[in-house]
Amino acid sequence: MKEKLDGIKLAALEMIENAETTAQLNDVRVKYLGKSGEISAIMRDMAKVPKEERPKIGMLVNEMRGVVENALEAKAQLLARIEEERKLKEEEIDVTMPAHGKKIGTLHPLTLIRRELIEIFANMGFSVDEGPEIESDIFNFQLLNIPKDHPSRDMQDTFYVNENFLLRTQTSAMQARIMQSQKPPIRVVVPGKVYRSDDDASHSPIFNQFEGLAIDRHITMGDLQGCLQTFAQKIFSKDTKVRLRPSYFPFTEPSVEVDVTCSVCHGKGCRVCKGTGWVEILGAGIVNPAVLDMCGIDSKEYSGFAFGFGIDRIAMIKYGIPNIKLLYENDMRFLKQFN
């Protein structure tokens, strides 16, 4: 019996010695100490051992069991340490490696221009307002003195939602809303998206306008000209000149179209200004008294000026962007250039 026990012990110790992983060591533990393991089997066989030998054999079995358990424990600690070290090595980080560069976004050129414009007009005492892009026919047209048969109402220009609602074609729609809800003195600018069924290198079916409205006692064309002069010099350059030409809008009387000296050639004539030295940038005028009265402001007491221009067009002139589509395609190669 003693030899049998020694044999089991030696075999167990050898397997423990040879175990290379915690998993292998666990198999050894089960093989000898598990419920149906070899040492457990011997314990069960004790019943067959003659009564007088039992204490002696029992002692031997316990002793052998203790040796195997200790060996298992020692090896388990050793393997745990080795495995821990291997894991640390695998997860080692080389702090001298160059880092993955982070790509930092840039503001869209239209956002840059809009912010600059708001700043310029805020410094002249204008507040900023916004309005709905789905607008009623009343605000977009009727209160702006645009009769039913006016060409700008043509289905080709306007995206109608239904008979009474449309995608606003101009931020001027906000003029009527502001005049109805505020009392003079009024000084407001309105940046926002507008929509027209129009599509070529300088027209996009969706684009951005910037509206201005000032109403007070004794406002004149001179105030409009001074305001636009300041704006043009701030957004383009100090030597920019402004020129007003007579024009027509139903909601302003008189109406003007406004040119600025070309910011690329400074008036000498180039490709951008088609050799004229001037580029047209906006429509404006003295608010039509009929519009003031329709919106509840007494035209005998008050007068005002209004102007509207395309933010896209300002961005194209200022940054030399040849096609308006570039502003709406979100091509990273284009956007990256505006830091």
Ligand code: PHE
């Ligand atoms: N709303 C006009 C347009 O879209 C521009 C404009 C605004 C003209 C205000 C006069 C006064 O063309």
